[in-house]
Amino acid sequence: MDKMIRVSAGNGQIRAFFVRNSDMLERTREIHQLSPVAAAALGRTMAATAMMAQMLKASGQKITIRINGGGPLGTVLCVADYDGNVKGLVDYPQAETENISPEKLNVGAAIGKDGEITVIKDLGMKTPYIGTYPLTNGEIAEDLTAYFLHSEQQPSSVGLSVKVNVDYSILTSGGFIIQVLPDISEKELRLLESRLLNLPPLSELYETLRDPETVMHTVLDGLNPIVSEEKKVVFHCDCSRERMEEALISLGAKELSSIIEEDGHAEIKCHFCLEAYQFNKMELRKLNIEALGE
Template sequence: MDYIVRMIAKDAPIKAMAIQGREMVQRAREIHHTFPVATAALGRTLMAASMMGQQIKEKDGSVTIRINGGGPLGSILAVSDSDGNVRGYVQNGQIDVPLKGPAKLDVGWAVGTAGSLTVIKDLRMKEPYVGTIPLVSGEIAEDITAYFAESEQIPTACALGVLVEKDLSVAAAGGYLIQLLPGASDADIDKIEAG
């Protein structure tokens, strides 16, 4: 079963959330008949959107992540409501690319870095908030980290991963967001980076 866990540190201005999303990513793979690198890229984007959707306080709000990196996968789109329910699409899901290393999918190359990541937050106001940044790596987690730093000025650590089996099924999928709240010190940042 998929789930999201949210946390706030007791003695530091830090909040975090983690997602276990294997079933969601497997279902997306089945719907779109994706090959491994597309499954990984779409899965990472879906999980990021789901966590970001749960951060919205407005009941009818939504978050849309659109990635256009210029790579062979084409564009990736994911939309989440405020409960973290998400749906998405990858333009060229049947792309097969060489591995980056032993059993290592080259998501960054398949997504590309010659484009942008756009986040649209519909907070049920007159106009939605739209933030766009150039892609950093195409690996998606690093791009989400850069989005939060550049567009929302929130120091963030993000990790997203999808493990695809030889039979194309999803063995595991998960990730996390760790964010500093106002008032965080350099010592708090050092603690997070030290792990």
């Protein structure tokens, strides 16, 4: 089962998040028929988005991460909320790149590095917070580390890892974000740095240990970590017929009239879960009347 933990360590001067998100990635892979490298890119981004959603304050708040580096995958887009719901997509889910080695997918080449990472925080206010930073190498973890440091002035270590089976199903997906606060002692900072430097590959940790809490105890060994919260994270798409109606109304009366005349029906597909919503002529006419009233 996918889950996320929030951790405090080093006398409260280290805050960390660890997530296992294999199931939500497998579900997304089935929906979008993801290629292995698309699954790796999306799994890493979903893990990061799920953890960053836990840095928000309240239920209902949302975070969106958009990565566009000009590579063959196009844009990678993930949305997660504070309650643990996560969804994601890539423009070209079947895109492939040559592997770095037989075992290592080339996510950096698939995403590209000619572009930026955008973080949108919707806190339920009128305008969302938007932060952007140029991509470092398109591998996502390094790009996020740079984003945290330069856009949020927050020194962080980001680890993200996806492993895909030969039949393209997801073996494991998971990650961590570790952030240090200004009053961390020299000794603890050095211990954390050496832990991170000597870490076995994260995919191996998640493959053998599976549970994010066990992975966390390996990574933060000696730093007195305490789990302060544990949460289930799941793939969930919040699309609905009402939202699709709103989208149709927002096309405007003129456009709706021409759809009614030319096609007599409309099908709108959700980009995240690919559910198709059908609207017949009568329903479109009703929406057209609403559009006229706006």
